[in-house]
Amino acid sequence: MLTEALPKRIRYPQAGIEEALLEGVLPMSRLPRLADALLDNELDNANVPESVAVTLRFSSDGPGRVLVVGEAHFEQHWLCQRCLEPVVLRSGCEIEMILSGHKKVLEQLRNDQDSLLTDGDLVDTADIVEDPLLLALPMSPKHEDCDPAFEIPELIEVMPDASQAQDEIEEGRQRPFAGLKRLTEKD
Ligand SMILES: [Zn+2]
Structure with a gap:
């Protein structure tokens, strides 16, 4: 079980040099946009999971930039769009993102490369995972194998x-x- 809380902020150039591996949970209170999206799930007793499980590995990727690779996931109740009963689904995303404090460094990346412009040497762990998790939410939640009347x-x-x-x-x-x-x- 990953119960340890992730650090809120990481000095990522150092983490890149050390090839640091971070595993832990991020409280949902630090992901307000994701929490809002999860509350909008058509269930009467809508609630959100307490936290998201996150794994992040940092590595140096060239001058002024650090690569972070990992994944994040959580389980959530949805309304099955086929049988209209609650369904618990696991949502998750893979993360592969370049971090840099320099706009010019990020402008040289390929268009399909995810990146995050940071304010100095610190990155907020919530900023790394929130957008990828929002993109990974199910468009039409369904039981994998449900028996619709x-x-x-x-x-x-x-x-x-x-x-x-x-x-x-x-x-x-x-x-x-x-x-x-x-x-x-x-x-
Ligand atoms: Zn169903």
């Missing part, structure tokens, strides 16, 4: 059509025999 009426609706089609096929098959019967009756 809804889908049964759909099935019944389909059945009359299917049996009609079956009748048509049988009629089609019967016609030649009917013709044959008429022919034999003539004889």
Whole structure:
């Protein structure tokens, strides 16, 4: 269990040199935008998890910049969009982000590289994980394998059509025999 709280702020150039590995929890109170998004989950008794589990590994990535790689995850109650019952889902994100205190350093990165401009040598651990976690929230929460009462009426609706089609096929098959019967009756 990761129960130790992560440091609020890290002197990340030093963490990069030391290739520091941080594991711990970040209280949800430090992630207010994520907490707001989680409360908007259509449940009557909406609540948010106490904390997010986080792993971050720092390494030097060139002059004036540090790479942070890791992951963050938590479990949350949602309203299943298929059966409308509560569902507990794990949300998580992978993190790969360049930290720098210099705008010019970050401007030289590839467009698809996540980055964070810091104020000096300190980075707030919440700032590293909050945006990636917001992006990882489920668009349409569902049980992985739920038994929706809804889908049964759909099935019944389909059945009359299917049996009609079956009748048509049988009629089609019967016609030649009917013709044959008429022919034999003539004889
Ligand atoms: Zn469901």
